[in-house]
Amino acid sequence: MSQVIEGHSHTRDLVESCDVCIVGSGAGGAVLAAGLTERGLDVVVLEAGGAFTSADFDLDESKAYSRFYQGRGTQATDDLAFSLLQGRSVGGSTTINWTTCYRTPDRILAHWAEHHGVEGVDSASMRPHFEAVEERLNIHDWPEELVNANNRVVLRGCRELGWEAHTLRRNVKGCANSGYCGVGCPVNGKQAMHRTYLPDALAGGARIYADVSAKAITWSGRRATGVDAEVLDRRSGRPNGIRVRVDAKVVVSSAGALHGPALLLRSGLDAGGKVGKRTMIHPVCAVTAVYPDPIRPWAGAPQSAASHQFVDRGEGKVGFFIETPPIQPMLGATGPKAFGEDMVAFMRHLENASTTLALCVDGLLPEDDGGVVTLRADGRPSLNYPTRPFLIEAIREAHMRMAELHVAAGATMISTLHATPTALAPDAIGTLADLPYGALEHTMFSAHLMGGCTMGTVVDSTHRFAEMDNLFVVDGSVFPSSLGVNPSETIYALARRATSFVADGVS
Numbered sequence: 001m002s003q004v005i006e007g008h009s010h011t012r013d014l015v016e017s018c019d020v021c022i023v024g025s026g027a028g029g030a031v032l033a034a035g036l037t038e039r040g041l042d043v044v045v046l047e048a049g050g051a052f053t054s055a056d057f058d059l060d061e062s063k064a065y066s067r068f069y070q071g072r073g074t075q076a077t078d079d080l081a082f083s084l085l086q087g088r089s090v091g092g093s094t095t096i097n098w099t100t101c102y103r104t105p106d107r108i109l110a111h112w113a114e115h116h117g118v119e120g121v122d123s124a125s126m127r128p129h130f131e132a133v134e135e136r137l138n139i140h141d142w143p144e145e146l147v148n149a150n151n152r153v154v155l156r157g158c159r160e161l162g163w164e165a166h167t168l169r170r171n172v173k174g175c176a177n178s179g180y181c182g183v184g185c186p187v188n189g190k191q192a193m194h195r196t197y198l199p200d201a202l203a204g205g206a207r208i209y210a211d212v213s214a215k216a217i218t219w220s221g222r223r224a225t226g227v228d229a230e231v232l233d234r235r236s237g238r239p240n241g242i243r244v245r246v247d248a249k250v251v252v253s254s255a256g257a258l259h260g261p262a263l264l265l266r267s268g269l270d271a272g273g274k275v276g277k278r279t280m281i282h283p284v285c286a287v288t289a290v291y292p293d294p295i296r297p298w299a300g301a302p303q304s305a306a307s308h309q310f311v312d313r314g315e316g317k318v319g320f321f322i323e324t325p326p327i328q329p330m331l332g333a334t335g336p337k338a339f340g341e342d343m344v345a346f347m348r349h350l351e352n353a354s355t356t357l358a359l360c361v362d363g364l365l366p367e368d369d370g371g372v373v374t375l376r377a378d379g380r381p382s383l384n385y386p387t388r389p390f391l392i393e394a395i396r397e398a399h400m401r402m403a404e405l406h407v408a409a410g411a412t413m414i415s416t417l418h419a420t421p422t423a424l425a426p427d428a429i430g431t432l433a434d435l436p437y438g439a440l441e442h443t444m445f446s447a448h449l450m451g452g453c454t455m456g457t458v459v460d461s462t463h464r465f466a467e468m469d470n471l472f473v474v475d476g477s478v479f480p481s482s483l484g485v486n487p488s489e490t491i492y493a494l495a496r497r498a499t500s501f502v503a504d505g506v507s
C-alpha cells in the first residue's frame with residue numbers, strides 16, 4: 001500500500017490532477033476519501049498538518065500540543081474568553097480526540113429539518129451510516145468496570161442525586177487505558193482516521209499529501225477548477241516556497257469548522273455573507289473538586305461516563321451535558337487562572353482532584369446564532385463568539401449543579417476556575433450563585449468546533465455549496481446547530497452519506 005506523501009519529499013513545484021480533491025483529512029475528509037476510492041474515483045487529499053505514527057506519540061505533553069494541534073494549541077476566540085482546541089495532522093482532530101462516540105440525537109435531526117430546511121437527514125436514513133462507521137471504527141460500550149476514578153465521580157454523584165448518568169461508547173480496539181488519547185495514541189488502540197479510513201483510501205489509490213496547506217479554491221462561474229496550495233516546513237509551520245496545484249473535477253472542503261469557512265472566504269466564496277456565520281462551540285466550563293482518596297485524573301480512558309440530566313432545560317434555556325476531561329499535568333495547569341502560590345496549591349491537589357465539564361448546547365434557541373468566523377489580515381480565521389446572557393445563565397447553573405454533583409460524590413473541597421481563585425467547603429457551595437460569570441471571569445474552552453458552512457444555507461442537504469455545481473463541504477462545519485453530544489460520529493456518518501452526492505458531482 002502506498003504511503004502518505006510528506007512535505008519534505010518535494011524538491012520542486014507540484015501539479016496534480018484528479019477526480020476529487022479533498023482539503024483536510026479529519027473525520028469528514030477521511031471517511032469521504034475512503035468511500036470515493038471504493039467507487040473507483042481518483043482522489044487527492046491535502047492536509048496542512050504532518051503525518052505521525054504511534055512512534056511519535058510519546059505521551060510528552062510539552063511537545064504534543066505544538067505538534068498535533070491547530071495554532072500549536074493556542075487558538076482562542078478573538079476576545080480570548082474561550083480556548084479553542086482542534087487537531088492538525090493526518091487524521092485531523094480524530095488523531096488527538098478523546099474517543100467518545102454518540103449517534104446524533106433524534107431531537108437535533110428533527111430541529112435541523114424544522115428550523116434549517118435540512119432534508120433527508122433523519123434517524124432512519126442515517127441508521128445505515130451509523131452502523132457502518134460503528135463497525136469500521138469498533139465503536140462500542142466501554143465497560144463500567146474499566147471506568148476510571150475521575151469518571152466514576154460522575155456516575156456516583158448522579159446516582160446519589162437521582163440524576164441520569166450513563167457510560168460511554170468509544171472507538172478503540174486494544175486500548176491500553178493509559179488516558180493519554182489527547183496527545184496521540186502510542187499503542188494504536190484509538191481507531192482514528194490515520195489508522196482506519198485513511199489507510200482504506202490509500203489502499204484504494206488515493207494520494208494523501210501531508211504538510212500541504214490549501215490557500216484557495218480556484219473557480220470560474222459556477223464551477224470549481226481546483227486548489228492552490230503550498231508546502232509547509234513542518235518544524236516552523238511556514239511555507240517553504242514550494243507550490244502545489246491540483247486540477248480537479250470536484251473540490252471538497254473538509255478542513256473543519258473555522259479553517260473550512262476561512263478557506264472559502266480566502267477563495268472569495270461567501271454564499272451571500274453566510275459563510276462563517278452560525279459557528280457553534282459547545283461552550284465548556286469546568287468545576288474541580290478534591291477527594292479524600294486518590295483520583296489520578298490523568299490515568300484511564302479520559303471520557304467514559306456522562307450525564308444528560310440537564311441537556312434539555314426547557315423553553316428559553318440553554319441546556320448542558322456533563323462529562324470529564326483527562327487531567328494530565330500540563331493540560332491541568334492551563335485550567336485555573338492561577339499564578340504563584342495559588343497555582344502551586346492547585347497542582348498539589350492534582351492526584352486527588354476530579355474535574356467535570358459542562359458543555360452548553362448552543363444554536364438551539366431562536367436568538368442563539370453562535371459566533372462568526374472572519375479572516376485576519378494574514379488569512380487565518382478569527383472567531384467572534386459573544387458570551388450572551390442566556391449562555392451566562394446556563395454557565396452559572398452548570399457550575400452550581402456540578403458542585404452539587406461533587407459534594408454528592410464525596411468531595412471535601414470544590415474549586416471553580418474563576419479569575420479570582422475559589423475554594424469552597426461542601427457546605428458553602430450555595431455562594432457560587434453570587435460569583436461573576438461570563439467572558440474572562442473564569443476559564444472556558446471548546447474542543448467541539450461546529451458550523452460556519454451551515455446545511456440548509458451555505459450548503460444544501462447534499463453538501464453542495466450554494467453558489468457552485470461541483471464544490472462540496474463535508475465536515476463538522478455543516479452542522480446548523482450544536483448537537484448536545486460529542487460530534488465525531490455525526491461527522492463520520494454524514495461524510496459516508498455524502499459520498500454518493502460527491503461521486504455524482506464527477507462527470
Ligand SMILES: Cc1cc2nc3c(=O)[nH]c(=O)nc-3n(C[C@H](O)[C@H](O)[C@H](O)COP(=O)(O)OP(=O)(O)OC[C@H]3O[C@@H](n4cnc5c(N)ncnc54)[C@H](O)[C@@H]3O)c2cc1C
Nearest residue numbers: 024026027028048092093098099100214256476486487488
Ligand atoms: C482535544 C479534543 C478532544 C476531542 N474529543 C472528542 C470526543 O471524545 N468525541 C467526539 O465526538 N469528538 C471529540 N472531539 C472533536 C472531534 O474530533 C471533531 O469534532 C472532529 O474530528 C471534526 O471533524 P472535521 O472533519 O470537521 O475536522 P478535523 O477532524 O479537525 O479535520 C480537519 C483537518 O483539516 C486540516 N486543514 C484545515 N485547513 C486546511 C488547509 N487550508 N489545507 C489543508 N488542510 C487543512 C486540519 O489540519 C485538520 O487536520 C475532540 C476534539 C479535540 C480537539
